Amino acid sequence: MALSIARKAVIAAVAAAAIGGVSLGASAVAAPPAPASGPAVASATVVAKRDAASQKQAPRVVTQVIGKGRVDGQRWSVALEFYPTLPEGFTLPTQPDGTTVPGTSLLCQRMYIGGVRIDHQGGRWSDCQPVNGAHDPQGTGSMGLWGLKDKGTSGTRLMVANPEADVAYGVLTFSDGSSVKAATVGVPGTDYRAWAAPVPNGKMIATVDQYDAHHHRLSHDTNWR
Secondary structure (H helix, E strand, O other): OEEEOOOHHHOOOOOOOOOOOOOOOOOOOOOOOOOOOHHHHHHHHHHHHHHHHHHHHOOOOEEEEEEEEEEOOEEEEEEEEEEOOOOOOOOOOEOOOOOEOOOOEEEEEEEEEOOEEOOHHHOOOOOEEEEOHHHOHHHOOEEEEEEOOHHHOOOOEEEEEEOOOOOOEEEEEEOOOOEEEEEOEEOOOOOOEEEEEEEOOOOOEEEEEEEOOOOOEEEEEOOOO
């Protein structure tokens, strides 16, 4: 459950190795094998090429931890997952006008408090949004306050921002004067990035500020509590 200004409303609902062994039993006394025939070599080559192509086409998720730690005696963590192609089992959601939300890739924001994933009630893809490739501007510019109860308005919560490229870090200042700073972390090979900070139970947010690498303030927000 979450209170967020991200575009999560259009999100409706996101991979195995085999180990083989080689028997060495009679290899010391066996005669050397005859050279492989032409068809056998060709067949092996075809299989190798087919396997390589299959691996290349398989969707590969890129996971980047944004932040983690402890708050209110519980472990918390936030990570971004980028799927270059839409994973099996995910269906593009439908917009109110009946059209399908566009997207060729998937960006997921996995948030945990005390080992429980926020928004898990909505299913595997509840915290994911369709994007077009690794450089879609729709994947940036949002900020949300997330929690396990009351839609993120009470209890232990997480503030997560998906800022523009020039934002190097964010600072949460609470009403009691304390503050927490969180660095922006990017997903390798993409334009997607985020910073995440914990909000302890009972703390009220006074301001949320974002800064560039030269410590110039880029934004100042007092609308979060």
